[in-house]
Amino acid sequence: KQEVTQIPAALSVPEGENLVLNCSFTDSAIYNLQWFRQDPGKGLTSLLLIQSSQREQTSGRLNASLDKSSGRSTLYIAASQPGDSATYLCAVIRFLPGNQFYFGTGTSLTVIP
Amino acid sequence: ETGVTQSPTHLIKTRGQQVTLRCSSQSGHNTVSWYQQALGQGPQFIFQYYREEENGRGNFPPRFSGLQFPNYSSELNVNALELDDSALYLCASSRQGAPDTQYFGPGTRLTVL
Numbered sequence: 001k002q003e004v005t006q007i008p009a010a011l012s013v014p015e016g017e018n019l020v021l022n023c024s025f026t027d028s029a030i031y032n033l034q035w036f037r038q039d040p041g042k043g044l045t046s047l048l049l050i051q052s053s054q055r056e057q058t059s060g061r062l063n064a065s066l067d068k069s070s071g072r073s074t075l076y077i078a079a080s081q082p083g084d085s086a087t088y089l090c091a092v093i094r095f096l097p098g099n100q101f102y103f104g105t106g107t108s109l110t111v112i113p
Numbered sequence: 114e115t116g117v118t119q120s121p122t123h124l125i126k127t128r129g130q131q132v133t134l135r136c137s138s139q140s141g142h143n144t145v146s147w148y149q150q151a152l153g154q155g156p157q158f159i160f161q162y163y164r165e166e167e168n169g170r171g172n173f174p175p176r177f178s179g180l181q182f183p184n185y186s187s188e189l190n191v192n193a194l195e196l197d198d199s200a201l202y203l204c205a206s207s208r209q210g211a212p213d214t215q216y217f218g219p220g221t222r223l224t225v226l
Contacts (some may be wrong), residue, residue: 034213043117043218044203044217045217046216101215102158103152103157104155
Protein backbone atom coordinates (compact mmCIF):
# COMPACT_ATOMS: atom_id res chain seq x y z
CA LYS A 1 0.00 0.00 0.00
CA GLN A 2 1.31 3.44 -0.92
CA GLU A 3 2.04 5.70 2.06
CA VAL A 4 2.79 9.38 1.48
CA THR A 5 4.34 11.49 4.23
CA GLN A 6 4.95 15.22 4.30
CA ILE A 7 7.38 16.98 6.59
CA PRO A 8 7.08 19.37 8.29
CA ALA A 9 3.37 19.36 9.16
CA ALA A 10 3.48 23.11 9.72
CA LEU A 11 5.95 25.84 8.88
CA SER A 12 6.06 29.54 9.67
CA VAL A 13 8.58 31.80 7.94
CA PRO A 14 9.13 35.55 7.53
CA GLU A 15 8.36 37.07 4.16
CA GLY A 16 11.19 36.81 1.65
CA GLU A 17 12.65 33.55 2.90
CA ASN A 18 13.31 30.60 0.65
CA LEU A 19 11.85 27.34 1.92
CA VAL A 20 11.65 23.63 1.14
CA LEU A 21 8.73 21.28 1.68
CA ASN A 22 9.35 17.54 1.72
CA CYS A 23 7.29 14.60 0.50
CA SER A 24 8.23 10.94 0.77
CA PHE A 25 6.45 7.86 -0.56
CA THR A 26 6.92 4.16 0.08
CA ASP A 27 6.22 2.60 -3.34
CA SER A 28 8.43 3.85 -6.18
CA ALA A 29 6.12 2.32 -8.82
CA ILE A 30 4.40 5.62 -9.42
CA TYR A 31 3.15 7.14 -12.63
CA ASN A 32 3.66 10.79 -11.74
CA LEU A 33 3.79 13.14 -8.76
CA GLN A 34 1.86 16.34 -8.35
CA TRP A 35 1.99 19.23 -5.90
CA PHE A 36 -1.20 21.06 -4.96
CA ARG A 37 -2.12 24.10 -2.96
CA GLN A 38 -5.23 24.22 -0.78
CA ASP A 39 -6.61 27.37 0.81
CA PRO A 40 -8.74 26.95 3.96
CA GLY A 41 -12.05 25.22 3.22
CA LYS A 42 -11.39 25.21 -0.51
CA GLY A 43 -10.59 22.72 -3.23
CA LEU A 44 -7.16 21.94 -4.63
CA THR A 45 -5.15 23.96 -7.12
CA SER A 46 -2.48 22.15 -9.10
CA LEU A 47 0.96 23.75 -8.84
CA LEU A 48 3.39 21.41 -10.54
CA LEU A 49 3.24 18.00 -12.17
CA ILE A 50 6.39 15.87 -12.47
CA GLN A 51 6.19 12.89 -14.76
CA SER A 52 8.00 9.76 -13.61
CA SER A 53 10.66 10.18 -16.30
CA GLN A 54 11.45 13.74 -15.18
CA ARG A 55 13.64 14.96 -12.33
CA GLU A 56 12.18 18.42 -11.80
CA GLN A 57 9.67 21.03 -12.90
CA THR A 58 9.69 24.79 -12.47
CA SER A 59 6.96 27.39 -12.49
CA GLY A 60 7.80 30.92 -11.47
CA ARG A 61 9.09 30.90 -7.91
CA LEU A 62 8.29 27.20 -7.49
CA ASN A 63 10.58 24.28 -8.25
CA ALA A 64 9.71 20.66 -7.59
CA SER A 65 12.12 17.74 -7.78
CA LEU A 66 11.51 14.01 -7.88
CA ASP A 67 13.81 11.14 -6.93
CA LYS A 68 11.84 7.95 -7.54
CA SER A 69 14.59 5.63 -6.37
CA SER A 70 14.67 7.18 -2.90
CA GLY A 71 10.92 7.86 -2.82
CA ARG A 72 11.28 11.59 -2.31
CA SER A 73 10.10 14.86 -3.73
CA THR A 74 10.75 18.43 -2.64
CA LEU A 75 8.93 21.66 -3.36
CA TYR A 76 11.15 24.73 -3.24
CA ILE A 77 9.51 28.13 -2.86
CA ALA A 78 11.73 31.13 -3.50
CA ALA A 79 11.24 34.58 -1.97
CA SER A 80 8.11 33.61 -0.05
CA GLN A 81 5.17 36.03 0.10
CA PRO A 82 2.18 36.27 2.48
CA GLY A 83 -0.04 35.13 -0.39
CA ASP A 84 1.82 31.81 -0.37
CA SER A 85 0.20 30.98 2.98
CA ALA A 86 -1.81 27.81 2.44
CA THR A 87 -1.60 24.04 2.86
CA TYR A 88 0.61 22.29 0.33
CA LEU A 89 -0.19 18.71 -0.60
CA CYS A 90 1.79 16.25 -2.64
CA ALA A 91 0.12 13.36 -4.42
CA VAL A 92 1.63 10.34 -6.10
CA ILE A 93 -0.30 8.94 -9.00
CA ARG A 94 -0.69 5.30 -9.90
CA PHE A 95 -1.95 4.75 -13.42
CA LEU A 96 -3.94 1.62 -12.68
CA PRO A 97 -6.53 0.99 -11.58
CA GLY A 98 -8.39 4.19 -12.16
CA ASN A 99 -5.53 6.66 -11.98
CA GLN A 100 -5.49 6.77 -8.20
CA PHE A 101 -4.03 9.75 -6.42
CA TYR A 102 -2.44 9.08 -3.03
CA PHE A 103 -2.14 12.28 -1.03
CA GLY A 104 0.10 13.21 1.84
CA THR A 105 -1.28 14.94 4.93
CA GLY A 106 0.04 18.30 3.83
CA THR A 107 2.29 21.07 5.12
CA SER A 108 0.55 24.15 6.47
CA LEU A 109 2.62 27.17 5.49
CA THR A 110 2.33 30.62 7.07
CA VAL A 111 4.37 33.48 5.63
CA ILE A 112 4.60 36.36 8.09
CA PRO A 113 4.67 39.88 6.60
CA GLU B 114 -14.43 26.50 -20.29
CA THR B 115 -16.50 25.91 -17.17
CA GLY B 116 -14.91 24.57 -14.02
CA VAL B 117 -15.90 21.72 -11.73
CA THR B 118 -18.86 22.56 -9.55
CA GLN B 119 -20.24 20.77 -6.51
CA SER B 120 -23.48 21.02 -4.59
CA PRO B 121 -24.41 21.63 -1.93
CA THR B 122 -21.63 23.67 -0.36
CA HIS B 123 -22.45 22.62 3.17
CA LEU B 124 -24.68 19.90 4.57
CA ILE B 125 -25.64 18.77 8.05
CA LYS B 126 -27.06 15.29 8.61
CA THR B 127 -27.65 13.02 11.58
CA ARG B 128 -26.19 9.58 12.14
CA GLY B 129 -27.96 6.86 10.19
CA GLN B 130 -29.28 9.14 7.49
CA GLN B 131 -28.41 8.98 3.81
CA VAL B 132 -26.83 11.77 1.74
CA THR B 133 -26.30 12.52 -1.95
CA LEU B 134 -23.58 14.88 -3.12
CA ARG B 135 -23.40 16.17 -6.68
CA CYS B 136 -20.61 17.13 -9.04
CA SER B 137 -20.61 18.64 -12.51
CA SER B 138 -17.47 17.86 -14.44
CA GLN B 139 -15.44 20.30 -16.44
CA SER B 140 -16.51 20.50 -20.06
CA GLY B 141 -14.96 17.73 -22.19
CA HIS B 142 -13.99 15.57 -19.21
CA ASN B 143 -15.27 11.99 -19.12
CA THR B 144 -13.73 10.78 -15.88
CA VAL B 145 -14.65 11.80 -12.35
CA SER B 146 -13.00 10.90 -9.06
CA TRP B 147 -14.28 11.41 -5.53
CA TYR B 148 -12.18 12.04 -2.44
CA GLN B 149 -12.87 12.33 1.27
CA GLN B 150 -10.78 14.82 3.23
CA ALA B 151 -11.09 14.68 7.01
CA LEU B 152 -10.00 17.70 8.99
CA GLY B 153 -6.21 18.03 9.02
CA GLN B 154 -5.73 15.12 6.63
CA GLY B 155 -4.98 14.74 2.95
CA PRO B 156 -7.74 13.66 0.58
CA GLN B 157 -8.43 9.90 0.46
CA PHE B 158 -9.46 8.33 -2.85
CA ILE B 159 -13.01 6.91 -2.70
CA PHE B 160 -13.63 5.83 -6.30
CA GLN B 161 -13.46 6.87 -9.93
CA TYR B 162 -16.03 6.65 -12.72
CA TYR B 163 -15.36 6.47 -16.44
CA ARG B 164 -18.13 6.12 -19.00
CA GLU B 165 -20.68 5.57 -16.27
CA GLU B 166 -18.84 2.62 -14.71
CA GLU B 167 -16.70 2.39 -11.60
CA ASN B 168 -13.06 2.35 -12.67
CA GLY B 169 -11.16 1.96 -9.42
CA ARG B 170 -12.01 2.13 -5.74
CA GLY B 171 -10.17 3.02 -2.57
CA ASN B 172 -10.58 1.49 0.87
CA PHE B 173 -14.16 2.58 1.50
CA PRO B 174 -17.13 0.36 2.48
CA PRO B 175 -20.00 -0.41 0.08
CA ARG B 176 -22.25 2.15 1.76
CA PHE B 177 -20.27 4.66 -0.31
CA SER B 178 -21.61 4.40 -3.83
CA GLY B 179 -21.66 6.54 -6.91
CA LEU B 180 -23.19 7.23 -10.26
CA GLN B 181 -21.96 8.93 -13.39
CA PHE B 182 -24.50 10.21 -15.90
CA PRO B 183 -24.26 10.46 -19.72
CA ASN B 184 -23.47 14.16 -19.40
CA TYR B 185 -20.55 13.17 -17.14
CA SER B 186 -22.05 14.71 -14.03
CA SER B 187 -21.76 12.50 -10.98
CA GLU B 188 -23.24 11.69 -7.60
CA LEU B 189 -21.73 10.34 -4.41
CA ASN B 190 -24.18 8.54 -2.15
CA VAL B 191 -23.45 7.61 1.43
CA ASN B 192 -25.86 5.41 3.36
CA ALA B 193 -26.12 4.85 7.11
CA LEU B 194 -24.04 7.92 7.93
CA GLU B 195 -21.54 7.66 10.76
CA LEU B 196 -19.93 10.46 12.76
CA ASP B 197 -16.57 9.72 11.07
CA ASP B 198 -18.11 10.51 7.69
CA SER B 199 -17.88 14.19 8.61
CA ALA B 200 -15.40 15.60 6.09
CA LEU B 201 -14.88 17.71 3.00
CA TYR B 202 -15.86 15.71 -0.09
CA LEU B 203 -14.02 16.67 -3.24
CA CYS B 204 -14.68 15.63 -6.79
CA ALA B 205 -12.19 15.96 -9.60
CA SER B 206 -12.70 15.57 -13.33
CA SER B 207 -10.25 14.63 -16.02
CA ARG B 208 -10.02 13.20 -19.52
CA GLN B 209 -9.20 9.52 -19.82
CA GLY B 210 -5.70 9.40 -21.27
CA ALA B 211 -4.76 12.56 -19.40
CA PRO B 212 -5.06 11.28 -15.85
CA ASP B 213 -2.81 13.89 -14.34
CA THR B 214 -4.90 16.78 -15.44
CA GLN B 215 -7.44 16.54 -12.64
CA TYR B 216 -9.45 19.63 -11.91
CA PHE B 217 -10.89 19.77 -8.43
CA GLY B 218 -14.18 21.27 -7.36
CA PRO B 219 -14.51 23.41 -4.24
CA GLY B 220 -15.93 20.53 -2.21
CA THR B 221 -18.97 19.82 -0.07
CA ARG B 222 -18.54 20.10 3.68
CA LEU B 223 -20.58 17.31 5.33
CA THR B 224 -21.20 17.36 9.07
CA VAL B 225 -22.76 14.31 10.71
CA LEU B 226 -24.26 14.88 14.17
